[in-house]
Amino acid sequence: MGGLVVLLSGGGGGAKLARGLLALLPPEELVVIGNTGDDLEWYGLRVCPDLDTLLYTLAGRIDRRRGWGIRGDTFAVLDALAQYGEETWFRLGDRDLATSLLRTHWLREGLSLTEATHRLCARAGVRTRIVPMSDDPVRTRIRTPQGELDFQTYFVRRRHQDPVVGVRFDGIEGARPSPGALDAIYQARGIVLGPSNPFVSIGPILAVPGIEEAIRASRARRVAVTPIVAGRALKGPLGAMLRTLGHRPDAVGVATLYRGLVDVFVLDRQDAELEPEIARLGMRVVVCNTVMRTSQDRRALARRVLRALEEDA
Amino acid sequence: MGGLVVLLSGGGGGAKLARGLLALLPPEELVVIGNTGDDLEWYGLRVCPDLDTLLYTLAGRIDRRRGWGIRGDTFAVLDALAQYGEETWFRLGDRDLATSLLRTHWLREGLSLTEATHRLCARAGVRTRIVPMSDDPVRTRIRTPQGELDFQTYFVRRRHQDPVVGVRFDGIEGARPSPGALDAIYQARGIVLGPSNPFVSIGPILAVPGIEEAIRASRARRVAVTPIVAGRALKGPLGAMLRTLGHRPDAVGVATLYRGLVDVFVLDRQDAELEPEIARLGMRVVVCNTVMRTSQDRRALARRVLRALEEDA
Numbered sequence: 001m002g003g004l005v006v007l008l009s010g011g012g013g014g015a016k017l018a019r020g021l022l023a024l025l026p027p028e029e030l031v032v033i034g035n036t037g038d039d040l041e042w043y044g045l046r047v048c049p050d051l052d053t054l055l056y057t058l059a060g061r062i063d064r065r066r067g068w069g070i071r072g073d074t075f076a077v078l079d080a081l082a083q084y085g086e087e088t089w090f091r092l093g094d095r096d097l098a099t100s101l102l103r104t105h106w107l108r109e110g111l112s113l114t115e116a117t118h119r120l121c122a123r124a125g126v127r128t129r130i131v132p133m134s135d136d137p138v139r140t141r142i143r144t145p146q147g148e149l150d151f152q153t154y155f156v157r158r159r160h161q162d163p164v165v166g167v168r169f170d171g172i173e174g175a176r177p178s179p180g181a182l183d184a185i186y187q188a189r190g191i192v193l194g195p196s197n198p199f200v201s202i203g204p205i206l207a208v209p210g211i212e213e214a215i216r217a218s219r220a221r222r223v224a225v226t227p228i229v230a231g232r233a234l235k236g237p238l239g240a241m242l243r244t245l246g247h248r249p250d251a252v253g254v255a256t257l258y259r260g261l262v263d264v265f266v267l268d269r270q271d272a273e274l275e276p277e278i279a280r281l282g283m284r285v286v287v288c289n290t291v292m293r294t295s296q297d298r299r300a301l302a303r304r305v306l307r308a309l310e311e312d313a
Numbered sequence: 314m315g316g317l318v319v320l321l322s323g324g325g326g327g328a329k330l331a332r333g334l335l336a337l338l339p340p341e342e343l344v345v346i347g348n349t350g351d352d353l354e355w356y357g358l359r360v361c362p363d364l365d366t367l368l369y370t371l372a373g374r375i376d377r378r379r380g381w382g383i384r385g386d387t388f389a390v391l392d393a394l395a396q397y398g399e400e401t402w403f404r405l406g407d408r409d410l411a412t413s414l415l416r417t418h419w420l421r422e423g424l425s426l427t428e429a430t431h432r433l434c435a436r437a438g439v440r441t442r443i444v445p446m447s448d449d450p451v452r453t454r455i456r457t458p459q460g461e462l463d464f465q466t467y468f469v470r471r472r473h474q475d476p477v478v479g480v481r482f483d484g485i486e487g488a489r490p491s492p493g494a495l496d497a498i499y500q501a502r503g504i505v506l507g508p509s510n511p512f513v514s515i516g517p518i519l520a521v522p523g524i525e526e527a528i529r530a531s532r533a534r535r536v537a538v539t540p541i542v543a544g545r546a547l548k549g550p551l552g553a554m555l556r557t558l559g560h561r562p563d564a565v566g567v568a569t570l571y572r573g574l575v576d577v578f579v580l581d582r583q584d585a586e587l588e589p590e591i592a593r594l595g596m597r598v599v600v601c602n603t604v605m606r607t608s609q610d611r612r613a614l615a616r617r618v619l620r621a622l623e624e625d626a
Contacts, residue, residue, distance in 0.1 A: 043414045044417055074389045074407070077411045081411050081414070081415065084415055084436040085436050093389075094390045095389055098393030098397065102397055105356040120397070
């Protein structure tokens with residue numbers, strides 16, 4: 001069966017699923033579209049946390065315990081900045097910093113983010129394409145009762161403790177889908193919305209003008225994997241965010257957000273009782289373990305996802 | 314006795330003398346004018362090797378064995394760049410990189426190099442002013458039989474093995490002296506040409522339009538400390554450079570270059586037999602140990618230099 005499998009992904013769960021898919025697919029049959037709404041300028045460096053988490057995960061170098069950064073990385077640059085009296089709540093390891101240093105250098109030389117990402121992948125031996133959702137800058141902004149925060153301030157500095165009353169994507173109106181993203185969707189035999197936060201990971205990707213439209217218009221099978229299990233995101237603030245944004249804080253809430261956009265919803269077996277409600281939204285429901293603790297878990301979930309792409313509705 | 318002591322310095326010997334002077338003078342009475350001809354753009358970062366050697370030396374953090382960088386620094390960023398397939402002949406440590414990252418960030422925010430250097434000094438607890446020779450970019454270029462090389466390629470990458478047939482300072486015509494440099498010279502009671510290479514360390518500073526003129530016009534006592542002992546620079550290629558550029562490869566060769574510019578020449582005791590020849594150039598000669606291996610050496614030399622500034626000719 002020809003065609004690409006296209007995965008939309010933020011950092012955490014989506015990246016793990018990407019690794020699982022890569023274990024089952026030839027690398028050139030998988031394209032991962034990464035969220036860049038979390039990107040930041042850090043001391044003049046362009047840092048792309050989600051793209052880099054994808055890169056490190058696919059290269060087998062991710063720090064699994066932390067869920068970000070490179071295993072065994074050190075923080076000497078950060079320590080030195082702290083000694084100079086700088087704030088260092090954004091934790092960028094030394095080797096992780098090298099990635100951003102190279103990327104920024106290449107961007108200044110005129111490469112697009114797509115090209116710079118492709119080159120980083122090639123240099124790291126990752127043969128699967130990781131493409132940014134857009135080459136244009138988009139910045140996720142979080143509205144809280146205390147005011148609007150940039151994403152990393154909300155997420156890292158304030159440890160996602162603020163109630164989220166709104167999310168917007170600065171620059172989204174002028175952002176064009178990266179050429180790789182749109183091409184991949186056109187050539188997809190299957191499109192997977194990874195188990196990432198629908199508001200701040202999948203949301204920015206879908207909000208790039210043209211991407212959601214292309215997915216809706218696609219004849220590929222479209223599958224979403226639940227990012228929430230038993231009413232809680234495995235990591236991060238999704239449960240609370242669903243609530244404060246006025247949605248049901250469970251898989252039904254997420255499935256409702258994806259209504260009309262996906263054909264199949266992969267639900268965790270801990271939430272099996274929600275199956276009828278999600279089915280009523282017009283989706284086929286696959287119930288399985290979606291919690292990826294081991295490489296076996298990742299591969300098992302990826303296998304279920306690939307099967308869902310291939311089965312008739 | 315009022316007024317400033319102004320030291321013109323490259324990285325190595327000049328920085329050690331600065332440390333010696335600082336042990337004897339109140340910090341606000343010493344101003345060090347640093348060479349920026351060695352500066353480079355490295356992955357988009359503005360690296361100032363001589364200013365940073367001065368900073369680290371005065372902060373007591375220099376790696377003495379290497380003569381550059383921060384004691385105990387690591388090279389994780391560099392290792393990561395090498396893993397990405399980059400050339401890493403220019404060795405920038407992680408903590409050293411943090412200095413350049415901050416400087417570059419501040420320069421992009423609109424600070425001048427003078428202001429950024431001042432801020433780094435303040436953050437590092439260095440109360441003596443280190444001022445760049447100029448806020449404008451100047452780049453030392455080395456002419457060799459193989460063609461022209463930028464300074465770091467000549468010095469680091471090719472380990473200063475090429476015969477030097479010419480030196481020029483790219484951008485020097487348009488470079489203005491930094492305000493701090495010219496002010497300090499005007500307020501000097503003494504001006505010291507440190508024991509640094511006259512062609513590539515002191516030379517660029519003097520070549521900034523206005524600086525040599527201001528020193529010549531100054532009524533302050535002017536002292537040069539020999540950068541060459543027994544026909545050899547303690548570090549670096551000065552001996553060979555004097556020869557290939559058509560000068561005597563000894564202290565007389567250096568003194569000849571400074572003829573008319575300095576009143577006193579500090580000669581190493583190993584070269585005492587050269588005293589009459591240097592005296593004939595119209596300089597008073599002080600003979601003493603100029604080799605700085607210990608803090609006692611540094612202080613003893615600094616004491617001789619300060620005494621030379623105060624004695625009548």
